[in-house]
Amino acid sequence: MTVPQPSPQTDPAERRAVIVRTLNLEKVYGSGDAATYALNGVDSAIYRGELIAIMGPSGSGKSTYFNMIGALDAPTKGRILIDEVDVAQLSAAELAFLRCRKIGYIFQSYNLIRYMTALENVTVPMTFSGTSPEEAHRRGMELLDLVGLGERWQHRPIEMSGGQQQRVAIARSLANQPQILLADEPTANLDLKTGEEILGILRRINEERGVTVICSTHDHRLLHLCHRIMWIRDGKVERVERREDLRIKTGKIGGES
Amino acid sequence: MKEIVAKDQVDLGSARCVQLAFAGMVFRLFRSLITVAILGMAVAFLAHMLAYSVMSGESVRRIWLELEADRTLGVQLRRLESPDPAATILTHWQRRDDSRMAEHRAWAGLNEADAAEIQRIADAVRVFERTIHSFSPRQRAILAGDRGTLELLNALADASTREAFLERNRQLERTVPLGSAEALTRLAEEDWPALQKSLARVRAGHLRATGTLEASLSPQTLGETLIATPGRVEELAAAAGFDLQGMDFPRLAAFAGDARLQRRIEETLGSMVIRRALSRSLNVPVADVHNLRLLTWLADSPGHAEEFDALLAEAEAFEPLGAADVHRVAARALHVRRLQRLVPEAPDLDAADSLFGLDTSARWLILLAFLVCVIGVANAMLMSVTERFTEIATMKCLGAMDKFIMLMFVFEAAIQGLLGGIFGAVLGLVLAWIRGASEFGNTLAVAPVLGAVLIAALSALGIGILLAVLAAVGPSLVAARLAPMEAMRVE
Numbered sequence: 072m073t074v075p076q077p078s079p080q081t082d083p084a085e086r087r088a089v090i091v092r093t094l095n096l097e098k099v100y101g102s103g104d105a106a107t108y109a110l111n112g113v114d115s116a117i118y119r120g121e122l123i124a125i126m127g128p129s130g131s132g133k134s135t136y137f138n139m140i141g142a143l144d145a146p147t148k149g150r151i152l153i154d155e156v157d158v159a160q161l162s163a164a165e166l167a168f169l170r171c172r173k174i175g176y177i178f179q180s181y182n183l184i185r186y187m188t189a190l191e192n193v194t195v196p197m198t199f200s201g202t203s204p205e206e207a208h209r210r211g212m213e214l215l216d217l218v219g220l221g222e223r224w225q226h227r228p229i230e231m232s233g234g235q236q237q238r239v240a241i242a243r244s245l246a247n248q249p250q251i252l253l254a255d256e257p258t259a260n261l262d263l264k265t266g267e268e269i270l271g272i273l274r275r276i277n278e279e280r281g282v283t284v285i286c287s288t289h290d291h292r293l294l295h296l297c298h299r300i301m302w303i304r305d306g307k308v309e310r311v312e313r314r315e316d317l318r319i320k321t322g323k324i325g326g327e328s
Numbered sequence: 329m330k331e332i333v334a335k336d337q338v339d340l341g342s343a344r345c346v347q348l349a350f351a352g353m354v355f356r357l358f359r360s361l362i363t364v365a366i367l368g369m370a371v372a373f374l375a376h377m378l379a380y381s382v383m384s385g386e387s388v389r390r391i392w393l394e395l396e397a398d399r400t401l402g403v404q405l406r407r408l409e410s411p412d413p414a415a416t417i418l419t420h421w422q423r424r425d426d427s428r429m430a431e432h433r434a435w436a437g438l439n440e441a442d443a444a445e446i447q448r449i450a451d452a453v454r455v456f457e458r459t460i461h462s463f464s465p466r467q468r469a470i471l472a473g474d475r476g477t478l479e480l481l482n483a484l485a486d487a488s489t490r491e492a493f494l495e496r497n498r499q500l501e502r503t504v505p506l507g508s509a510e511a512l513t514r515l516a517e518e519d520w521p522a523l524q525k526s527l528a529r530v531r532a533g534h535l536r537a538t539g540t541l542e543a544s545l546s547p548q549t550l551g552e553t554l555i556a557t558p559g560r561v562e563e564l565a566a567a568a569g570f571d572l573q574g575m576d577f578p579r580l581a582a583f584a585g586d587a588r589l590q591r592r593i594e595e596t597l598g599s600m601v602i603r604r605a606l607s608r609s610l611n612v613p614v615a616d617v618h619n620l621r622l623l624t625w626l627a628d629s630p631g632h633a634e635e636f637d638a639l640l641a642e643a644e645a646f647e648p649l650g651a652a653d654v655h656r657v658a659a660r661a662l663h664v665r666r667l668q669r670l671v672p673e674a675p676d677l678d679a680a681d682s683l684f685g686l687d688t689s690a691r692w693l694i695l696l697a698f699l700v701c702v703i704g705v706a707n708a709m710l711m712s713v714t715e716r717f718t719e720i721a722t723m724k725c726l727g728a729m730d731k732f733i734m735l736m737f738v739f740e741a742a743i744q745g746l747l748g749g750i751f752g753a754v755l756g757l758v759l760a761w762i763r764g765a766s767e768f769g770n771t772l773a774v775a776p777v778l779g780a781v782l783i784a785a786l787s788a789l790g791i792g793i794l795l796a797v798l799a800a801v802g803p804s805l806v807a808a809r810l811a812p813m814e815a816m817r818v819e
Binding site: 180201 | 729
């Protein structure tokens with residue numbers, strides 16, 4: 072089949088391998104007169120290795136779009152290609168495989184499993200991918216070191232601060248070396264300083280590991296760290312901007328350049 | 329565009345499910361314990377019902393056999409003393425009691441044809457009795473009033489009574505007993521009077537035999553001779569035409585001796601001197617000195633029996649009875665009284681074979697208890713699932729398959745069922761034992777049915793696990809079907 076051109080806002084110079092692509096994505100809730108379009112024909116492309124912020128007001132369809140590209144929800148119409156695989160055609164077991172190894176999820180409220188230690192939380196996805204316990208333990212400790220919590224591997228979520236919990240969650244999202252990190256408002260529940268640390272870690276992971284980071288956020292500090300910003304409004308992609316362009320248009324935003 | 333190269337997620341073994349289920353359970357310890365307790369109670373209820381039923385059934389059977397042995401000895405003794413009533417003779421023929429029938433034929437001088445005739449009519453009477461008993465009590469009252477079936481048969485010899493009976497029978501829309509009015513007429517007018525004559529002949533023959541025996545023992549009574557020389561009674565009874573099959577004369581003698589001693593102990597209460605002396609010893613008013621109190625006191629300790637003997641010697645109204653025997657007989661009499669209270673009527677010995685001997689109401693009660701338990705546990709599981717929506721959805725985002733989630737909750741329930749089951753089975757056995765011991769005391773049969781009791785406990789345990797899993801199916805399905813996007817929801 073022919074792949075349509077990426078959205079017109081994209082600079083041809085930025086054209087690299089596409090890792091997530093949506094084609095005429097529609098999501099309708101209800102039917103007939105009561106039908107509500109959460110997404111109304113979204114064409115988008117996210118490139119391998121970029122850090123992209125998805126912004127939009129509440130009710131814009133941002134969350135719906137986010138769930139779609141995370142293979143968590145099925146569209147009413149259109150297609151989602153993750154790493155060139157059509158998500159709609161996958162079986163339940165294939166979807167589980169995709170979620171387990173291709174995508175790492177980071178949640179606004181961390182969603183750590185309360186009765187597990189930090190290390191156990193990090194190794195849960197490895198269990199699901201069939202990693203041996205020894206290997207899982209080793210890699211889990213590495214990942215906890217990466218987010219600076221190697222010393223606290225035995226702590227349970229209740230014994231950790233929000234920032235620490237989110238860092239465990241980031242370590243967990245990296246458990247099976249995913250190509251995509253999907254972060255849903257990762258800093259919304261955190262204070263400014265901690266939020267900044269979390270954003271820093273995401274940026275570092277993006278740079279050092281080449282993981283594509285997709286981050287839905289209201290946090291304007293992220294605008295200075297990301298490569299591109301996708302604005303969603305009324306179920307459509309309003310515009311996609313590169314950070315450089317943004318700076319030219321709006322000048323300095325937030326506290327640092 | 330690349331070919332789709334998606335792979336299936338690995339299917340994890342149950343071990344990891346159990347591990348996660350256990351971890352989750354320990355975390356929610358308090359709620360888990362409540363679920364375990366609910367399951368435990370249901371299992372305890374079942375285990376207790378089954379185990380108690382098994383133990384009490386066996387106890388009742390043993391008690392009944394013991395009482396029956398005494399009863400048989402009593403019947404044998406009476407048979408040597410006085411003729412059986414006609415109804416009893418009839419029963420012997422209906423039950424085809426060969427030994428009794430041979431006796432009857434000898435006493436009444438019945439030939440083959442006579443015997444066959446008695447047999448035929450006795451069977452017809454039995455059919456009649458059975459049909460009448462197949463009516464409901466209300467219908468029986470309409471048909472027979474307060475007459476017994478044999479009385480009814482007597483009354484039916486009268487043609488007008490019979491007409492009225494047949495008319496009421498028609499109104500009840502039941503078949504005529506014996507099938508037809510003619511058969512009934514023949515039985516009531518000819519056969520039954522003929523049979524009664526034969527029975528009377530047998531009875532007269534029996535009376536002659538007891539008379540012969542008594543005369544040959546005279547001047548001693550049967551009881552006295554039996555206790556002194558059981559062998560002699562055996563010889564003379566055989567000479568008088570009694571069939572001695574199944575009669576153990578030494579045992580019969582011991583039984584008669586005990587019965588006579590008990591009678592003599594009770595007779596002492598006829599003397600005011602003894603009553604006054606006993607009232608002092610027992611420390612109760614004279615009016616309260618009665619058989620049961622006396623027997624209880626005597627059974628209490630051999631010392632009391634000696635004291636009693638001393639009283640008798642002092643009063644000079646009775647000869648001493650022998651302390652050791654008095655104590656033994658009193659204890660035995662009390663024991664039999666207690667057994668008779670425990671098992672007042674013949675138990676249905678066949679019922680014990682089916683489903684641990686539970687009766688219908690007990691089965692419904694158990695079913696109801698299970699229903700309550702399943703609903704309770706399902707509710708608890710559903711709450712557990714509901715409050716773990718985020719956790720479950722997150723696990724699905726991390727790659728858990730529906731089956732894994734489902735199994736996790738089923739295993740959680742199974743573990744709870746196992747724990748509750750073990751706890752409940754032990755509790756149930758203890759309860760059954762306490763209840764049995766309080767009811768049957770030292771006549772509670774435990775050792776002989778230990779196997780069945782353990783099987784009862786294990787079945788209760790198994791059913792506990794089954795109930796837990798059954799209750800978990802619904803909530804587990806809810807969990808397994810949860811959309812992974814629920815993980816994104818922020819409360």
